[in-house]
Amino acid sequence: MYITSQYCISAQHSSSGFNFSQAPESPAENHFLAIEPPYSFIPVSSLRRMGKLVRMGLGAALPLLQNTTPSAIIMATANAGKDDCVNFLNQIIEYDEGMLTPLNFVQSTPNSLAGQIGLISQNRGYNITHVQLGHAFENALLDAQMWLTDHPETQVLLGAADDLNRYHELYEQKAGWVKAKSEGENNFLDSNTPGSFHGEAATMFMTSLSAKNAILKIAAVEIWDGEDEKDLTDRVERFLTAHHKGASQPVLYSGENGDCRILKYYNLMEKSILDGAKFRYKQACGEFPTSTSFALWLAGESYLQKKWPLTLLKNGTVPDQMENILIYNCYKGIQHSLILVEPV
Amino acid sequence: MSRRIAVTGIGMVSAIGNDVPGHLDSLKQGRTGISQLENFPSRYAGKIPVGEIKINTLILSKELGLNNKGLTRTTLLAMKALREAVVYSALTPEIIASKETAIINANTVGGMCLTDEMYADSRPETPPSPYIPSYSFAATAVFFQKFYGCKGIMNTINTACSSSANSIMYGARLMRAGLAKRALVGGSDSMAKFTINGFNALRILSNAPCRPFDANRNGLNLGEGAAYLVLEWEDDAQEKPIYGYVAGYGNTNDSHHASALSSEGFGPSLAMQMALDSAGIPPKEINYINAHGTATENNDLVESVAMKKIFGEVPPFNSSKCLTGHTLGAAGALEACISLLCLKEQQIFPATGFSQTIPETGLIPETKLTGIPLRYIMSNSFGFGGNCSSLIFSKS
Structure with a gap:
């Protein structure tokens, strides 16, 4: 499967590509908030009523739909709808189940983004939303591959979106997954304490089985759950x-992501790569369940601009030319994924 | 679709039964599960009837032997139905955990069933409740994974009220793509203040037992439940009872409105047509349609228009939601199981609440227990966000 175009809204100025020559935008406080571009493709009247996630997701999807009609819209999200959910909960409790307005309720299911993309682009193709937390995007990738295999002449809009609303951040903080600002004064990735700095992004890809005009090839994807360290090493080798x-x-x-409880998996992963270059992409986007979509976009940017993100380098020898990129992520110490991409 | 995908186990829990035999009995009798809300306080208790399962959450967790902190009713109902399905299909814990077994779950609002707990957790000053990880839409599938130690593909799908129809379709596609040898597919949702208030704010809750496809219908009854299917290749299931086969599926988007279907029924008719195409059969082969039939003004008219468009002469049809209520994320799987029971029994189960046809379409749903040869059954599921899906099951 190939990526032929891509668009990302994140804590970097990513809507105009990745800036390889400057240090990434630093986190505000202890989180990475998206820098939203002007949404010229979305009607102003609709924009006002949209939650942040749908706005960011549409804002990233519509530019890719200007000249292309995909046969499927396949989205991934873990947090979509949460903001609207809690806003509706607030109404329920505060008005004691009195007369409530339904907008938040209607937008509270995670499929609202895929539904809105279908609605605005008048696309009646296959339309689905994967919500398997830290594996939502990887499952969407598998779905896109299956769909393209069955519909080889067509293209698929594949995307992911997660927003950082205050409620979601509060749940994460209460559950011990958020670092305080003081713990990440220099670099939150090196703080050696539990938790991380959280972030948000909406990332969209047009995908196809044809290499024509492709940015990169997705060579393989593997996902698994578990805490077994030996299993990780064996799987990576295989x-x-x-x-x-x-x-x-x-x-x-x-x-x-700077969480000392999960670092062991990343260290094992680095051993498998030996002297290859290791870049840490969350220094640019923060932690969120579909973060591998940002990593995939960054891989695409690297190939497009033929540059390595040296500002995110941890260690290792940086190759002179473009090489295969292996994306590894472990969400909350349980959900692991490997995505291997090749330049074209 | 040459090599066939068989359904070798089903599990169900809803307001009309705690298991498959309980459902079969209620379905044959046309016994409704619509009653008044009892399990939690709400200002709508006694005013808006619901399809509630009369087992409180504490008893449910004891019955299942699951005392883990932070488990939601949604997950407990799911576990109850999943366990029944794997018993019928004789799947051992080792097979469930195998790399070759995919588990595809579905729900609509996930942990939002815990309206009050979630509200408390959304205040900075309150101490964390044990439910925080349960607010994730994937919480039930994450629990399945840990409980069985699953090594295969785990996923959760959300397309609002058509979610679990899509989990069935997705499981079948994974098998056809060679990514799984078998799939456990379905969905779960529990009654919540959240959804009661949501549908009430949309003014589509009926103050009486709902009346699918009746001219005087005035809204839906919310329900709760869970249902799971075990999908296996026919040749792997020689020794097993086969409920039916997954013969076709279609998924599309109506692309009209966030919470209503287009009056032309673009999405519903396209989903039905896609399912027929994928099954490779003409419309006249369908012997019965288990309709989405929520009993809202919008759905039943649009679905009738779409059925007429696709079928011309519409085959026998009705909606099970008059008995179970609308079980949201569980509805697609629950109604798939009901369709499979129809195939097994070669009977169409009666629907209640109908007396007068919708004047624009004049269609009459089945209201009596009817024994007729049933080879192909279609099951429809439509959701917010325009997500429309249609499944076809076959007897042989």
């Missing part, structure tokens, strides 16, 4: 033997 065709090591785009 995965690379089966799928990595390059002569040298792939470059690692690591989802390391």
Whole structure:
């Protein structure tokens, strides 16, 4: 499967591509909030009523739909609808189940983004939303691959969106997944304490089985759940033997997020790559369940601009030319994923 | 679709039964589960009838032997139905955990069933409740994964009220793509202040037992429940009882409105047509349609228009929601199981609440227990966000 175009709204000025020559925008306080572009494709009257996630998701999707009609809209999200959910909960409690307005309720199901994309682009193709938390995007990737295999002449709009609303952030903080600002004064990735800095993004890809005008090829995807460290090492070895065709090591785009409880998996992963370059993409986007969509977009930007994100380098030898990129992420110490991409 | 996907186990819990035999009995009798809300306080208790399962959450968790902190009613109902399905299909815990088994779950609002707890947790000053991880839409599937130690594909799908129809379609597609050898598919949702107030704010809750496809219908009854199906390749299931086969599926978007269907019924008719195309059969092969039939003014008219458009002469049809209420994320799977029971029994189960046809379409739903040869059954599910899906099950 190939990516032929992509668009991202994140805490970087990503709507105009990734800036490889400057240090990434630093987190505000202890989180990464998206820099939203002007939404010229969305009617102002609709924009006002939209929650942030739907707005960001549509804002990233519509530019890719200007000249292309995909046969499917396949979305991933873990948090979509949460903001509207809690706003509606507030109404229920505060008005004691009195007369409530339904807008928040209607927008509280996670499929509202995929539904809105279908509605605004008048697309009646396959339309689905995957919500498997830290594996939502990887499952959407598998779905897109299956769909394209069955509909080889068509294209699929594949995307992910998660927003950082105050309620979601509060739940994460209460459950011990958020670092205080003081713990990340220099770099939150090196603080050696539990939790992370959270972030948000909406990332969209037009995908196809044809290499024509492609930015990159998705060579393989593997997902698994568990806490077994030996299993991780074995899987990575098998995965690379089966799928990595390059002569040298792939470059690692690591989802390391500064949580000392999860670091062991990333360290094991680095051992598997040995002397290859290791970049930590969450330094640019923060932690969120569908963060691998940002990593995939960053891989696309790297190939498009033929540059490595040196400002995100952890260690290792940076190759002179474009190489395969291995994206590894471990969400909350349980949900692991590997995505291998190749330049075209 | 040459190699066939068989359904080798089903599990159901809803207001009309705690298990499959209980459902079969209620369905044959046309016994409704619509009653007054009892399990939690709400200002609508006694005013708006619902399809409630009369087992409180504490008893449910004891019955299942699951005393884990923070488990929601949605997850407990799911576990109850899933366990029944795997018993009928004789799947051992090792097989469930196998890399070759996919589990595809579905729900609409996930942990939002915990309206009051979630409200408390959304205040900075209150201490955290044990339910925080349960607010995730994936919480039930995450629990399944941990409980069985699953190594195969785990996923949760959300397309609002058509969610679990899509989990069935997705499980079948994973098998056809060679990504799973078998799939446990379905969905779960429990009654909540959240959804009662939501549908009430939309003014589509009926103050009486609902009347699908009746001219004087005035809204839906909310329900709760869970249903799961075990999908296996026919040749892997030689020794097992087969409820029916997944013969076709269609998924589309109506692209009209966030919470209403287009009057032309673009989405519903396209979903039905896609399902027929994927099954490779003409419309006249369908012997019965288990309609979405929520009994809202919008749905039943549009679905009738769409059925007429696709079928011309509409085959026998009705909606099970007059008995179970609208079980949201569980509805697609629950009604798939009901369709499979129709195939097994070669009977159409009666629907209640109908007396007068919708004047624009003049269609009459089945109201009596009818024994007729049933080879193909269609089951429709439509949701907010325009998500329309249609499934076809076959007897042989």
